[in-house]
Amino acid sequence: MLDALVAEARERWGLDPAAGLQVVASEGLVGTPIEPSRPLLIVPLEVLGVPARAGAGDPATPLVTDAAPLPGRHGPAGRDPLGVLARLYPPDAMVARLGTPAARGGGMPAGDAGAQTTIGALTATDLAAPLYVVPIPPEAAVAGPWAMPFISARLRQPDGCPWDREQTHASLRKHLLEEAYEVYDALDRGATPALAEELGDLLLQVVLHAQLAAEAGVFDLADVQAAIGRKIVRRHPHVFGDAVARTAADVNRQWERIKAEERGAEASSGDGPKGALDGISTSLPALAASQEMQERAAALGYDWPDVEGVLDKVAEELGELARATDGTERREEFGDLLLVVVNVGRKLGIETEAALRAANEKFRWRFGRVERLATDRGAALRDLDFEALDRLWAEAKTMERASARPHDLS
Template sequence: MQPSRDISRLLEIMAALRNPDGGCPWDLAQDYMSIRNYTIEEAYEVADAIERQDFDDLRDELGDLLLQPVFHAQMATEDGRFDFGDVVQAITEKLIRRHPHVFGEQAARDAGGAKARWDDVKEDERKAKASKRDGEASVLDDVPMVLPSLARAEKLTKRAAKVGFDWPDVPAVLAKVTEELDELQAAATNRQRHEEMGDLLFAVANLARHLHIDPEAALRDANAKFTRRFHYVEDRAKADGVAMADAGLERLDGYWNEIRAADKAS
């Protein structure tokens, strides 16, 4: 078996790995549920390579991500459900259907018009799915449960806003965030604090949407900033010959303020 630029070779390799006669024991032991988290992780690693602008890494991570649908499709082929060709057929049909201004007779004069047509087609698709399950279509349909909670909260509020269920402006959302913070402070039990913390985070995600900020990306950047600054604190303590556990909060906070000041000056 030799490497190739052809997708058919990847399909052949995956089939060989899953072959009960001489395949890989680990690959043979997997099922849809056992590899679903790998699918999510690979998507995050692609996003990480993009943020770092590391295009060699991006090429490799896209390959790792591509393996996931190939893996799932191979298992589905074995189960007689569908194969990789069906996956390609489905996405090509969807792209053509959602771009009538490109592949049909409709016209879209700008990106906004194209997005509006995309949303209209998606709404039709949601209604079609609802009819299959004998239910009413909801604007919240198709918001994946497996999204990170902060990202899902932002997406849920965005969907609700499309039908007018939304705060009128940023000050109104800020007031809601303050209200939720007050309720968290007033909570008397762990159960109440749990609920109020969720409400506060949901309100913050909604505020981020109103400010045109991706809350998941903002928190990811904050995590990266905290990590970088904390590494500085560790390095400063080491340079002073002080163990972190023995340094005391005042000293550690002094190190932290050094890197904060340096960041603001840069």
Template sequence: MTTPIDRLREIMAQLRNPDGGCAWDIAQSFETIAPYTIEEAYEVADAIERGNLDDLRDELGDLLLQVVFHAQMAAEDGTFDFDDVATAICEKLVRRHPHVFSDGAARTPAEIKLVWDEIKAEERAKKPDGIIDDVPANLPSLVRAEKLQSRMARVGFDWPDTDGVLDKVSEELGELTEAVRAGEMTAAEAEFGDLLFTLVNHARHLGLDADAALRGTNARFATRVRHMEQAVKADGGRMDELDADAWERAWQRAKTAEQEETA
């Protein structure tokens, strides 16, 4: 009996088949598909944040397709196939969970996390790369900043407390302000990046996820804009006709409406 995953692999192979397949799928490569893979991962996260399990089921299917797509292209090159991908993750999970598959000792979540990090460090040590060389360059910028900082913190390159980070935030803000006032926009861009990087460091010291925090702000902003649009439309107005005072009133009404919805 054909399983759903086998059926998916068969469909993907047919789509990539030069004889009767889909011209678009055939034309793709790892590089052209990678942006879709990232996009699908974010759509999975979005479905989770919205608490929509029907959408989550569909988005997980779309993400699974990305894995199958990449595996099919690799199989065509003779590099690896889907079974190799599944085998590799199975071996990794068993290797990183000795408390389950080896000695059987019960540990707290904190102890398990420590063992996990130790095993990952051992795995990295077997590679000839530097400390940060395996941190993917195409991660979202806030995520990559946190990972770079965390990796360096493991070898002692870190602020001892949040006070030091806050002082650095003030310093970077001052340097950004000076660059802007001087009209040095190239320098301002670099200083702005330094400020963001330091803010991510501050979030890390506070135990916060900078990327999640910004996603939350984006979501709140989008919700308020929709409230504004509805209110302005209900009053017979148009968003592009509002003056500064009308914008402020609409924004405050949107904040109030949002607070009432979440109360």
């Protein structure tokens, strides 16, 4: 039966089976990876010789599947086969209904054999008969998993984009940082369409670096995906193995222990970092780097038993800062104080970088309100003494609380 469908699609619609033909059961669409730039046959299970469930093939019964949505396609249309196709293909993508008398020899639903339609015009009843979805150009298959690798490779070709062709790993570094920070900023606004766009911009940077490496014969995107996949599976033995981790704290300890074992293996092979703190990026913001270093040290047992001990250390460092007598000593003691304050945040489960960003935003909002209050009253900030400014600050703080601003930390 499948041979007859392939033959019909070849004769009528130019199907090339060697171009990566995909055959998917109608009932399995929501849980099956589909590459829109490759030819696709959608065939009901009964046509493939698999007994149909009650109601299957009944034109009056919309196709319902128990298959879980494919990870990465969890959107609102995740359990709707037509919705999945609509996300992967443009509305005008061509679809052909199959099922000539020769191909229907085993009682296949005839439908409107040979009729042409589009993805946007498909209905649930169309899925009761075999369909051939004509492949679309890779640059149009933007929701497919390999669209971005194709696009980045195309940009780098001799007749591609002059700007992209000039880029190197070094020249792209600043763009990678910019996109990462834009994602970070978008996260403050939650899961919005803007976040999806910023994540896409960041993904482009990953794909471009993989493309450059592929051109140099070092690695490609498949290597990147394989490396992170192996790492995540290896570091989650409580999910993919027999280990037990009942709490997030158990997971963190296990994670750091496994990372330490990996660093040890790299050191013994002469390929990679040698110590527990090696490998922490020197480009990280100082607060984030400090917290990461202290988390790694704590995972190996170097940690205060409780937060009270760290708070006592804060008081000790404050005293040393107050007693410092010159600029060099003050700078050193101030750095020690900051490091211990970061440790307080770590012990309390606070992401210190995010906490300081929120405090900066709060200060920005309040000081802007102070400026507006002064202007409304015909005063210039430079003409006000500290007591007057502090009263305006307190007023701005009251207004902020009344507006229930989400970044209010005090």
